[in-house]
Amino acid sequence: MKTRQLNRPLPTALTSNGHRLDASARRLGRLTPVPDAERHDPPALRARLARDGFLYLPGFFARTTIEDFRRHYFATLAETGLTRAGSDPLQGLAASAGELDRGRLRSLLFRQIVPGREYEALCRHPDLIAFFRRLLSTGDVHLHRRKIIRHVGPGESGIGTATQAHYDLVYLREGTDQVVSSWIPLGDCPIARGPLVYLEGSHYRVMADEAAGRLRRPAASITADLPALAKEYDSRWLVTDFAAGDLMVHSAHVIHASLDNQDPAGQIRLSTDIRYQAASDPIDTRWQNHWHDRDGL
Secondary structure (H helix, E strand, O other): OOOOOOOOOOOOEEOOOOOOOOOOOEEEEEEEOOOOHHOHHHHHHHHHHHHHHHEEOOOOOHHHHHHHHHHHHHHHHHHOOOEOOOOOOOOOOOOOOOOOOOHHHHHHHHHHOOOHHHHHHHOHHHHHHHHHHHOOOOOEEEOOOOOOEEOOOOOOOOOOOOOOEEEEHOOOOOOOOOOEEEEOOOOOEEEHOOOEEOOOOHHHHHHHHHHOOOHHHHOOOEEEEEHHHHHHHHOEEEEEOOOOOOOOOEEOOEEEEEEOOOOOOOOOOEEEEEEOOOOOOOOOOHOOOOOOOOOOO
């Protein structure tokens, strides 16, 4: 596994939906990876997930596993004008504005890629299934069929471009609150390319408010204003440079969001988020169809 430069200074000009994050040490920090000694220790992983609300697992997948799917994704959509003509699909280089055939893109995405065998094979990777069986302490795990793929081009802006601050339970209320999400960067995703970020310790307050009935809110994001939320929680947004092969796992209660893609190389950020749970727990039936951006969830 390639050594990460975890001690280098964090960027100071990070934005999400146009809001500039406070880069002070009180409001911005770095994600801590799961130590090697804990990666195959289910009780230690469960304790860490309960404590931190997430597990950061660098190098979980073979790099080629992720790159093969990234190449498939952008090669399939090349005819829509999403990527630069003649470029390597693996790079995911954004084409100039105005060249995109949105109708064709939507058709290929929702009729071919999302229900396709390549995507299903990635989401049901044997290492992933084995990991969740150990983590959830069950022999039978369930993958929610509604699996989401997101691509965000460099320079895309405006409220709703980046993922707004939220916690997953508000979208999954009809099942167990022990559902566990996986965020997988489909290619290298350095901080400048707009990865997921986590609000440190936020799951403790969310769980307390949920238990007290103060957060029985509709399925909606909390806010697009990440710096204001960090101030309200007196907490830090945790960030890192992700690489192809990394895996994030998080609870249904921890607040997370994404940064804007400011990649100077012009590469598109591609990622997927999927959800596993113990098959014996209540399952939200609304999440058992293929994802579509007009499915109302």
